[in-house]
Amino acid sequence: MVAPWNRTKSGPQGSAGPPQDQNVQGEEGEYLQQQEPQPEPDEQTRLLPPQNAYLSPDDPAVSPYNLWSIHILRGLSLVSLAVTFVWWAFLLTSNFVSPPLMHTRGSGFFAFAYTTLILGYIVLGLLFFATPSKPMATWGIILSVLLLVGMCISAAVPRLRLEEGWVGIASVVWAAVMSIYQVIQIRTVAWGKREEEERLTGREETRRSLREWLAVFAETILMAVMGVAVLLMTATLILRARDASLPPPGRRYFVNGDTYQVHLACVGNRTSETADAPTILLEGGTGPVEHTLQPFLDDIYRDGIIPRYCYWDRPGLGWSDTAPSPHSAGMTADALSEALARAGERGPWILVSAGVGGIYSRLFASRHLLEVQGIFLIDPLHEAYLAELARPGRGFVLWLRGVLSPLGLDRLAGALLRGRSSRDRVVGRSAYQSDKFIKAQLQENLVAVTMTAAEVQSARHIQMGETPLVLVSSGRHIKSDPQWEERQEDLSHLTNNRLSWDVVPEAPHEVWTDGEGRRVVENRLRELVQKSSSYRP
Template sequence: MATATHSAERPPTSDGPTGTERQQGSGPIRRIIAASLATGLVAAAVVTLGVFAGAGEHATTGSALLGFALGWAMLAVLSVRMTDQPQRWAFIPAAGMAATGLGLLVLAPEGGALTVAGWVWPAVLLALALWMGLRVRRSLAAGSGRWLLYPVLVVMSAAAVGGAVETVALASAQNRYAMPGRSYDVGGYELHLACTGSGGPTVVLQSGLGEFSSSWARVAPAVAGTTRVCAYDRAGQGWSDDAPRIQDGLQAAADLHTLLDRAGENGPFVLVGHSTGGSYAMTYAARYPEQVAGLVLLDASDPYQATATNSTADPSVPAELAVLPSLARLGIAQLVPASWSSLPEPAAGQIQAFATSPRGFQNTADESAAMPALFGQAQALTTLGETPLVVLTASETAQTNDGWSAAQSRMAALSANSSHRVADTTHAALLDEEHGAEVSARAIDDVVHAVRSGSPLASD
C-alpha cells in the first residue's frame, strides 16, 4: 500500500521571504539597494549644494532630508515591484525624513528653535536606526546586500549621538559663560556691549571674521587703564541676537551707532578694527565722520580688492559654507581640539564654544557673504584729514600675502596724521598672544594720547 509523503514546508513569515527565496533574488535586491542609496546621497547633495545653495540651516537640513527620503522611498518601491524580497520597512524612514524635511522648509525655524529640537531628534533618529537595523537583519539574507545598509545605519546612529553631544555642549556653554556688560535693543533685536575703564575718548573695538567681544580679552584690560574701552558683538556674534537678514557694513555701522547711543556712550570715539573689523571701522568712519576721533587698524583686511559694484551686491552665502551649521548640529565640530586659542580663560573657552557652534558657523558664513559689499563700502572712506590713525601690520601676513603691505600703506595714507608700523608677530597674535596684544594696546594708547593732546603721532 503506497503511502503519500508530504514535504513539510515552512510558510513564509510576515518579516520577509525564506532563505531559498532570498537566494533567488539576491542579485536584483543588491543592485536596488546600491542604486537607492546612491540616489539618496546624490539627491541630497544636489538640493543642498544646488537648488538650496547658500540657504539657511533649516533649508539646508530640510532639503538634505528630502533627498535621503527619496532614496529610502526608491528602495521600498523597487524592492516590492521588482524582487521577491520586498523592503516595505523603508517606507517608514522615507516618510519620516520627508515629513521632517518639509516641516523645516515650510516652518523655517530659527537657530534657537533648532537647538531646542536637539533635545528630541537625536533620540528619535537613534531609535529609528536601531529599528531599521532589526528590519534589515530579518528581511535580507547575508548575501543580499545587507552589508550595504549597515554602514548607513552606523552613520545615522553616529549622527544621533553627535547631535545629543552637541545639544548638551550648547546648553553647558550657555550656563557656564555669563554675559559681561549689557544688551541693548537696536531695532527689534539686541546687541551686546561690554565697557570698562573711564576717561575719554572712548575706544570701540571691532572684531574680525569669526571673532567677537571675548577676542579682546588681552587688549581691552590693557587699554582700560588709560581710557574707557568698549567691546561689542555684531548681530549674530557672541551674546548678540541674530539680525533678520545678512548685514553689510552700512547696516552694521547703523547698528553700532544706535547701540552706543542707547548705551549712553558719548563720542567721538577711537575706532579699532582687527582683520575684517578694520573694514567695519572704516565704513563707520565714512558714514559717521563726526563720531570718529581716531582710528586704529590692526592688520586690517584689504578693502581695495573689491570693485565698485560689490558695494551694492546682494550677499549670497557660498554653498560650502552654508552646510557647515547643519554639520555642526551633528557634533562634528566638537572634535576640534580645545587648545587652539592662546587667550586666557574664560575667553578661550568662550571663543571655542562660539566658533564650533552652529550659530558660530552661520555667522562666519553670513559675514563671508557680506564681505564683498563691506569692502566696497569701506572704500567710501577716502580721507580722515588730520584724524590720528595707526596702521599696525603683522610681519607674517605681509610676508605671505602679495600686495598686503601696499594695501596697508594705502590705508595709512588716509590721514595726514598717521603712523604705519610693522609688528613682528602673526595676524591672530595681535589679539591672542601677550606680546602681540601689548603692541596693539600701545598703538591704541598712542592714538588716545594724540586725540587728547592734539599732538601728531610718532612713527613708532
C-alpha cells in the same frame, strides 16, 4: 511528497488541513476537498487558484501590497516625502538668503540637518518598503528615542529655543514625529507581509532570497549610520545647552527691527573728569574679540592708559545672534550703532580694530563723522583682499562645514579629549567650531565683493579728512606677502592726519602678542588719546 505550497494549512496541533468534509481517494492518500459550489471571489480569495490550493512563496502575487491598509500607508509616506522635500528646499535656500518669517537667530544648520536626516529616512523607508526587518525596526526605535530627546532639549532650554526659533523647533518635532511613523510603518508592513504569506502560501515564509538579504544588510548599515549621526547631534545639543548657561559680561540688545540681538559691554564709568574724554570702541578681527584684542586692551585700561572702552560681538560671534542673510559689513556697522544707542552710550569715540575688523571700523567712522576722534588700525585688511574672502571654493567649504557642524565632531572631541570649556567654545580658542561662527563667515563670503566692497568704496569718499589716524603693521605679514606693505601704506593715507605708521619687524598678524609689538601699540594708543583731546570734527 506534496510541495509546501500545495499542502493544506496546518491546524492548531499540527494536524493536517480542515478536519471536516474530506474524503481519502487513491492509493497516495491525497486530501481532496469535496466538490461544492464555489462562492464569488473576494479580497481574501481572489488571488487563490481554483479549489483553494496555495501559491508558491516566490509567486509575485504574494505581497503585502494586496492589503488596502498597506497601500494607504505607502501613500502617506509619499505625501510625507513631498512635504519634507519642500521644507528641506526652503531650509537650503535660507542658508544663503533668509526667506520672510524664516530667519533664525541661530545658524539654521541644525534645522537643515534634522530635515536632511528625516528626508533620507523617509526615502530609505520607501526603498525598502516591502522588505522590513527586525534590525531596521530596532534602529528605528533607537532613532525615535534620540530624536525625542533632541526635541525635548531644544524646547526646554530657553536660549536654544530662542536661537532655533519656530523653524528649528518645527524641524526637530517633525523629525521626531516622522521617526515614530516610520517605526509604525515597518511594523505594519511586516504584519501585512506575514498575513499575506499565511493566507496565500499556508505559512509564514522564513526564507529570504539573496536579493532580500542584500536589502536587509544595506538598510541595516544605513540605519546604523543615521543612528550614529542622531547620537552625535543629540550630544552636540547637550553641549550647546551647557554653553547657553555661560553669562555674557555685558548685555544683549535688539537691533534691526528687533529681529536679533547683539552683545555689547563697556568697561569703566563716566565721571566728571572723563565726561568729555573719548571712549575706545573696540572691533576684533576674525574671531571673537574677547579671545583676541579685548584682554590686551583691558590690561591697558588697568594701567590707566585709556579711561574707558567698549567692545561687542559682531552678529554670529560670541554671545550675539546671527543676522538675516544677506548681511554686509555696512549692516554690521549699523547694528553696532543701534546697540550703542539702545545702551545709552555716546561718543566721542576712538576706534581700535585689527585685521578684518578694520573694514567694520572704517564703515562705522563714515557713518559717525562728528563722533569719531581717532582711528587706530592694527595690521588691517585692505579692501583689495575682499576677493580672497569671496572665493567660491571658500564659500563651498564654509557651507559644507556648516552642514556638518550639528554633528559636533570637533566640539565633542575638544570637550571629551582636550578639556575645552564652555568659554572656549563661545568666545575662546574653539569658537571657530561654532555653527553660528561658520554662518557668519559664510555671510561675509557671499557679499564680500558686492555689497561690502561697494560700502567700503563709499566710506573712503565720506571719511573726515582730518581725523587722527595711527597704523601698526606686522613685519612678518609684509615679508610673506609683497603686496601687503603697499596696501598697508595705502591705508595709512585714509585721512590727511596720519600720526604714525609703524612696522614691527618680527610681530605676527596679531601684533600685540609680540613683546615689541605690544610696546608699540601701547605707546601709539597713548599718543592718539592725547591727540584726540585737541581734535574736534
